[in-house]
Amino acid sequence: MTEWQDDIHRILRDADIRQVCYVPDAGHSRLIELCEADPAISSTLLSTEEEGVAHLAGAWLGGQKGALLMQSSGVGNCINMLSLTKTCAFPLLMLITMRGEWGEFNPWQVPMGSTTQQHLELAGCKVYRCDAPGEVAETIGTGARFCWYTSSAVAVLLGQRLIGAKIFVEDGR
Amino acid sequence: MSADHSLNRRAVVKSLLSNRGDMLVVAGLGQCTYDCFAAGDDPRTFYLWGAMGGAVPVGLGMAIAQPERRVMVITGDGELLMGLGSLATVAAKAPNNMAVVVLDNERYGETGQQPTHTAMGTDLAGVARAAGFKSALVIADESGLPAAIMAAREAPGPVLVVVKVSAAPEPRALPPTDGAYLKHRFREAVVGKATV
Numbered sequence: 001m002t003e004w005q006d007d008i009h010r011i012l013r014d015a016d017i018r019q020v021c022y023v024p025d026a027g028h029s030r031l032i033e034l035c036e037a038d039p040a041i042s043s044t045l046l047s048t049e050e051e052g053v054a055h056l057a058g059a060w061l062g063g064q065k066g067a068l069l070m071q072s073s074g075v076g077n078c079i080n081m082l083s084l085t086k087t088c089a090f091p092l093l094m095l096i097t098m099r100g101e102w103g104e105f106n107p108w109q110v111p112m113g114s115t116t117q118q119h120l121e122l123a124g125c126k127v128y129r130c131d132a133p134g135e136v137a138e139t140i141g142t143g144a145r146f147c148w149y150t151s152s153a154v155a156v157l158l159g160q161r162l163i164g165a166k167i168f169v170e171d172g173r
Numbered sequence: 174m175s176a177d178h179s180l181n182r183r184a185v186v187k188s189l190l191s192n193r194g195d196m197l198v199v200a201g202l203g204q205c206t207y208d209c210f211a212a213g214d215d216p217r218t219f220y221l222w223g224a225m226g227g228a229v230p231v232g233l234g235m236a237i238a239q240p241e242r243r244v245m246v247i248t249g250d251g252e253l254l255m256g257l258g259s260l261a262t263v264a265a266k267a268p269n270n271m272a273v274v275v276l277d278n279e280r281y282g283e284t285g286q287q288p289t290h291t292a293m294g295t296d297l298a299g300v301a302r303a304a305g306f307k308s309a310l311v312i313a314d315e316s317g318l319p320a321a322i323m324a325a326r327e328a329p330g331p332v333l334v335v336v337k338v339s340a341a342p343e344p345r346a347l348p349p350t351d352g353a354y355l356k357h358r359f360r361e362a363v364v365g366k367a368t369v
Contacts, residue, residue, distance in 0.1 A: 051256065053227070057234065059234035061219055061238075061359050066234070084227060
């Protein structure tokens with residue numbers, strides 16, 4: 001179940017990514033642990049996702065590449081800050097775990113999760129998507145290269161079918 | 174609305190940036206960007222013209238990437254209030270090379286001088302201290318300026334300095350608005366021409 005997250009960590013290492021920012025998410029939990037334990041990566045816990053957009057602009061100005069990990073609900077928080085990315089043509093790699101789609105139980109996740117791709121595209125981001133473990137390494141590797149070589153904002157959506165839908169039941173049932 | 178303060182923001186910024194050595198500067202949108210440009214343009218100053226609430230996180234990413242250099246974020250009370258959570262993020266990461274200077278005029282200067290929360294009692298140094306900054310101080314007159322400059326330039330970070338400044342408008346001094354240009358010249362001055 002977590003092998004694809006190990007693939008992502010390896011790709012981040014191979015791409016010489018030195019800073020990772022994140023708002024915790026169950027779908028990214030294994031990757032966050034790997035990054036936190038990696039002495040070559042400085043990991044930063046954010047209080048809200050748009051900090052990560054600005055943070056990685058600062059990292060790039062200082063000569064380092066980074067990646068931003070978040071859940072689809074965080075995309076809405078980033079919209080105005082993505083104007084920094086677009087106006088300055090900063091490279092920005094975002095890895096986004098999806099909610100509000102395949103197998104979702106919580107209707108409050110649906111408004112943002114069902115429109116994540118459109119929001120990102122309107123904000124000027126190139127969007128890739130993975131729904132099967134075998135797609136993850138190639139898609140993120142390709143997205144990362146596009147990001148650095150074209151100085152673009154790239155989002156890779158990791159579908160809820162890939163991550164596994166969260167199941168909530170009441171205690172005792 | 175609180176009374177106006179005596180310190181002139183242009184004079185404060187000129188003092189903060191004089192003989193800056195290899196220090197890197199992030200200027201928050203609005204008057205802080207104009208103040209930093211008026212103090213003397215430098216490619217190692219990254220001027221923000223938007224991205225409100227983003228000055229501190231830009232500074233944090235930069236401070237982590239450049240641990241041997243001082244990184245000073247110069248921003249306003251309104252800009253910082255839009256990203257208060259970023260103070261907790263900085264405190265948790267604890268970069269010892271990072272300073273945040275808040276030019277606090279207790280107004281949204283760009284939109285018509287409406288009062289900010291600091292005019293109603295919000296203490297940004299107190300917020301920074303409670304978030305876990307190593308130190309934070311407030312100055313409101315000339316007598317405090319040497320200590321403020323020392324703290325912003327040399328105290329172990331993360332440090333936050335609130336400078337209460339006059340809300341009187343200053344002449345516009347406008348750096349380039351081309352963000353890609355500002356980015357390229359900053360990177361070339363700091364890390365050279367390599368792009369990937």
